[in-house]
Amino acid sequence: MSNAVATPVGPKSSGADARVSVPLLAELLTAEDRRRRVWADLGGAQGGLTANLSGKPGHLLVADLPRALLDGQAQWYLPDSILPGRFWREPVDRFLCWDLLNYMNGNELGALSSCLARHGANDCRVHALIQYSGKQMSEYPARFTLGGDLRLTVGETGPAGRQTPRYSPKALEKAMPDLRVERTLLLNNGMQEFLFGLR
Amino acid sequence: MFNKRESSESETSSHAATQPQAAATKNPTPAAPAAGAGRASGQAIIGPTISIDGTLKGEEDLVVEGRVKGTIELKSNTLTVGSKGTLDAQVYAHTILVEGTVKGDLYASERISIRASARIDGNILAPRISLEDGAKFRGSVDMDPESEAFREAFKKTSGASADRERKRNRGEKETGKQDTGGPSPASGTGQPHAAEQGSKAGTSAA
Numbered sequence: 318m319s320n321a322v323a324t325p326v327g328p329k330s331s332g333a334d335a336r337v338s339v340p341l342l343a344e345l346l347t348a349e350d351r352r353r354r355v356w357a358d359l360g361g362a363q364g365g366l367t368a369n370l371s372g373k374p375g376h377l378l379v380a381d382l383p384r385a386l387l388d389g390q391a392q393w394y395l396p397d398s399i400l401p402g403r404f405w406r407e408p409v410d411r412f413l414c415w416d417l418l419n420y421m422n423g424n425e426l427g428a429l430s431s432c433l434a435r436h437g438a439n440d441c442r443v444h445a446l447i448q449y450s451g452k453q454m455s456e457y458p459a460r461f462t463l464g465g466d467l468r469l470t471v472g473e474t475g476p477a478g479r480q481t482p483r484y485s486p487k488a489l490e491k492a493m494p495d496l497r498v499e500r501t502l503l504l505n506n507g508m509q510e511f512l513f514g515l516r
Numbered sequence: 517m518f519n520k521r522e523s524s525e526s527e528t529s530s531h532a533a534t535q536p537q538a539a540a541t542k543n544p545t546p547a548a549p550a551a552g553a554g555r556a557s558g559q560a561i562i563g564p565t566i567s568i569d570g571t572l573k574g575e576e577d578l579v580v581e582g583r584v585k586g587t588i589e590l591k592s593n594t595l596t597v598g599s600k601g602t603l604d605a606q607v608y609a610h611t612i613l614v615e616g617t618v619k620g621d622l623y624a625s626e627r628i629s630i631r632a633s634a635r636i637d638g639n640i641l642a643p644r645i646s647l648e649d650g651a652k653f654r655g656s657v658d659m660d661p662e663s664e665a666f667r668e669a670f671k672k673t674s675g676a677s678a679d680r681e682r683k684r685n686r687g688e689k690e691t692g693k694q695d696t697g698g699p700s701p702a703s704g705t706g707q708p709h710a711a712e713q714g715s716k717a718g719t720s721a722a
Contacts, residue, residue: 353660362630362653367645376658384652404639404656462649 336468337506342444343467345411345512346370355407357436359396360415365463378404382417383458394425395432408438414445415461416508419454419482423492430493434515443496443513447484450507453477471506486511564600580616591625599633608669612642623669641666 346369354375358366362379370377380400385393392398394417397405412433418426433443448454456479460472486498489511496513503509559577562568566582577594580601587606588595594611597603601616612624614634622628624642632650641658658665 362647362651364647364649367647367657367659370657371645371659374660374662376656376660376663378656379653381652381654384654400654460649 335506336464336470337504337508339446339467339469339504339510340502341500341510341512342413342469345442345444346467352410354410355438356411356413357396357409358413359417360413360458360461363460363462365465366413368465369463369467375410378409386420387457392428394421394429396429397432397436405436408441409433409436410438410441412437412441412443414443416446416448416454416458418445418484418489419448420458426489426492427494430495434495437515439515441515442499443511443515445511445513446504447489447509447511448481448507449483449503449509451477451481452483454479454481471508489513559596562601597634623666625670639665641669 351374354373355378356370356375357378357380359380359382361381361383367377378396378400380396382393382396382399385399390399418429421429433441437443454477455474456476457474459474462470462472464470484492486501490496490498493513495516497516498511499514500512501509559579560574561579562582562584564581567585568583569585571587571589572578572584573589575590575592577596578588578590579596579598580603581598582600583602583604585604588603588609589607590609592610594613595607595609596613597616597618599615603616603618603620605618605620607618607620607622609622609624611626612622612628613631614622614629614636615631616634618634618636619638621639622636622641626642627644627646628640628642630636630640630645630647630651630653632648634648635652637654639656639658640653641663643659643661645657645659647653647657660666
């Protein structure tokens, strides 16, 4: 089990499209090392992230799993079933999962965990947002937009009609045996921000 | 710096879509680094009913509203994939604007702009990339001009450019008609419409 600590950040906010600070993601994005990094965004393409990573050595993979889910693809939760092998020629340093883990069951989380371990570099970090306080969430993953100030706009994709799994750090580690929870933060929109490392 | 949709580009793009096919200019103007500049003089257009399979090379800006399969090389110019355009191709250009559908790798020595209506599967490599939210993209984004893939792509390009320069110096006439698999033979003078540069390509109405 990890030493994960949940720390509230800022006041509680309301509104579906509220902007929210994501300190753990901001840390990853502003790390000052000039190492070449491979980022894998499991969400949809967004200009804010591309702009943020511009000028930094490395490249960004975009898997767009939400589209695969919308399209009804059977293995929508496996980035390497969406992006063919030629895209995975280098180990990935940073995986961005956004809120996708909330839409996966235990088996899918386990398969994703193996996939990330397969393609992750030794010091790989996995970032995710978990629904924590709300009991309901949108039917499909949210649209995230990263601003220049590294705050996220969370755009809902429909009315809340799906029960949130409200995964705890312990439950996530159990479901994803290849990952360990390193840090967590409670965000002001009721989500919990997670940073995982590989075991 | 990024994600600024320049109004001049939109204007150029919509302007191009309404140009007659004879828009190809005899005096092509290389695209300036700031896209949109100097493009009013004309662009070649591949219209929505045109389908090309092969290699396209040239020295003028090109708008694709039809289908192209193969390779496109516009090393000093801008390629616009219009909203009706579909590429299944490797593209090497100075600047690439995408509003339509692309399956393949896009290499730009200057910039790639991806509009919200775009749908891309492949690698995109350029020192500057802007991507509008709403665009559907799957693949890899590389903005590191020092990367091996980038150097590899434009090493080929610069070699071809140098050869073209040597030919010019010798006063050789270039037809831009045949891709021999060697250095680019394309020239800007007196060329037919870009759609006809498909050379060894089979060009057919879709």
